Amino acid sequence: MDKKLRKLKDALGNKVIDSIVERKLYSYDATAIPIEHTTPIAVIFPESSQDIEILTSICYEEEIPMVPRGAGSGLTGGATPVVDGSVVVSLERMNNFKVDVDNTTAEVEAGVITSEFQDYVESLGLFYPPDPSSFKYSTIGGNIAENAGGPRCLKYGVTKEYVLGLETYIQDGKFLKTGNPIIKDVAGYDLTRLIVGSEGTLGIVSKAILKLIPKPPHKSTIMGEFDDMSKIGEAVTKIMTSGILPSALEFMDKNSIIAVQKFYPAGILEEAEGVLLIEVDGTRGSVEYELKHIEEILMNLGARVTKAKNKVHEQQLWSSRKNIGPALANIKSGKINEDIVFPRIYLSDALLKINEIAKKYDLVIVNFGHIGDGNLHVNILYDKMSQEELHRAEKAVDEVFELALSYQGSITGEHGVGLTKRRFLEWQFKDIGIRLLKAIKQSFDPKNLYNPGKIL
Numbered sequence: 001m002d003k004k005l006r007k008l009k010d011a012l013g014n015k016v017i018d019s020i021v022e023r024k025l026y027s028y029d030a031t032a033i034p035i036e037h038t039t040p041i042a043v044i045f046p047e048s049s050q051d052i053e054i055l056t057s058i059c060y061e062e063e064i065p066m067v068p069r070g071a072g073s074g075l076t077g078g079a080t081p082v083v084d085g086s087v088v089v090s091l092e093r094m095n096n097f098k099v100d101v102d103n104t105t106a107e108v109e110a111g112v113i114t115s116e117f118q119d120y121v122e123s124l125g126l127f128y129p130p131d132p133s134s135f136k137y138s139t140i141g142g143n144i145a146e147n148a149g150g151p152r153c154l155k156y157g158v159t160k161e162y163v164l165g166l167e168t169y170i171q172d173g174k175f176l177k178t179g180n181p182i183i184k185d186v187a188g189y190d191l192t193r194l195i196v197g198s199e200g201t202l203g204i205v206s207k208a209i210l211k212l213i214p215k216p217p218h219k220s221t222i223m224g225e226f227d228d229m230s231k232i233g234e235a236v237t238k239i240m241t242s243g244i245l246p247s248a249l250e251f252m253d254k255n256s257i258i259a260v261q262k263f264y265p266a267g268i269l270e271e272a273e274g275v276l277l278i279e280v281d282g283t284r285g286s287v288e289y290e291l292k293h294i295e296e297i298l299m300n301l302g303a304r305v306t307k308a309k310n311k312v313h314e315q316q317l318w319s320s321r322k323n324i325g326p327a328l329a330n331i332k333s334g335k336i337n338e339d340i341v342f343p344r345i346y347l348s349d350a351l352l353k354i355n356e357i358a359k360k361y362d363l364v365i366v367n368f369g370h371i372g373d374g375n376l377h378v379n380i381l382y383d384k385m386s387q388e389e390l391h392r393a394e395k396a397v398d399e400v401f402e403l404a405l406s407y408q409g410s411i412t413g414e415h416g417v418g419l420t421k422r423r424f425l426e427w428q429f430k431d432i433g434i435r436l437l438k439a440i441k442q443s444f445d446p447k448n449l450y451n452p453g454k455i456l
Contacts, residue, residue, distance in 0.1 A: 008087070040088045070140075130149065164210065201450055236249065
């Protein structure tokens with residue numbers, strides 16, 4: 001192992017760090033539950049595509065497993081090494097980008113912070129919509145690896161909708177370029193979309209060509225507080241069939257409201273059974289019309305309606321939604337956060353059955369998320385000091401996934417599979433699907449050195 005490490009250091013110099021501090025720090029990501037992991041032999045910080053070509057070539061020759069990493073904000077163990085003798089490849093130093101305003105595209109290195117890129121393109125009157133909750137610190141490369149989503153996915157789609165092309169290093173450092181800065185391209189199999197969401201298991205992405213769109217000139221937010229959970233599903237259906245497509249349509253259940261009001265008060269009534277938080281964007285005239293129509297729908301279903309008074313109030317309302325995650329730490333020390341997906345028409349039934357699972361296992365389950373596209377964040381809370389309670393929580397997780405699949409849903413909408421959902425992927429894909437996934441993995445990475453142990 002020392003000889004292999006020396007070869008990497010000779011080629012890449014001080015970009016290879018093997019201090020115990022760095023190695024320990026980069027052996028974890030943001031996954032909340034205990035997961036298997038090992039300490040890497042080194043952390044490599046490439047600064048160019050050439051560095052990636054060199055390190056992938058050496059690692060493939062010396063059979064050193066590579067774990068690509070963005071900001072470590074993933075929630076399913078995707079950036080956590082699990083094979084002894086691995087190196088973590090942190091792309092944080094590859095943080096350059098350039099925008100082609102006339103062509104409304106951008107070339108972006110993998111380590112660019114999502115929010116910094118968004119802020120810059122918006123200053124040019126353009127828009128990059130994907131907005132995962134971690135956008136303040138997550139990277140474009142990490143977003144591509146996980147095919148990240150966010151509240152705006154309802155109207156604008158997930159990360160893959162904005163990736164026109166990729167530069168990726170596969171196998172023994174071979175350079176694979178897919179796509180171009182063009183909107184229409186149907187040449188051959190869609191390798192770009194195959195790599196998006198592959199969680200670093202097929203190769204290491206160094207650069208992406210991203211599609212940009214015009215920035216909406218105006219947006220506004222409206223909130224509906226409900227005393228009857230069944231009316232929430234009805235409201236979502238009526239809004240989504242009204243001819244209006246909100247840019248975001250988010251849900252918080254009673255447990256979410258109580259938790260966040262104690263952590264980040266935003267004026268939401270704790271007596272409410274559930275809340276819908278809705279954003280519309282477009283021209284000022286279209287926004288005003290759509291807000292009025294949504295207000296009528298909400299009020300006709302018995303909701304208390306609050307419209308954002310100004311940008312500060314709007315930010316306060318959205319911050320309440322985005323602060324639910326940290327707020328849950330005040331209820332229990334442990335949390336299993338799953339991001340299951342249901343067809344929208346089944347959401348009301350599904351929420352009732354999730355609450356039945358909570359009662360069955362005597363657990364607190366907090367539900368919130370992107371109800372407009374059926375993507376629920378089901379948070380199963382437990383006491384970290386109680387193995388018995390963790391065991392009950394894990395049994396509840398099994399039933400939550402079974403429930404999602406029974407309604408023709410999915411085990412994940414945006415967090416990916418990583419380590420924590422490998423077993424459940426087989427439930428969704430069945431034997432033939434898993435065989436095809438393994439064949440794809442084999443063709444890109446015959447030695448199984450790119451993020452081994454993830455997804456499959």
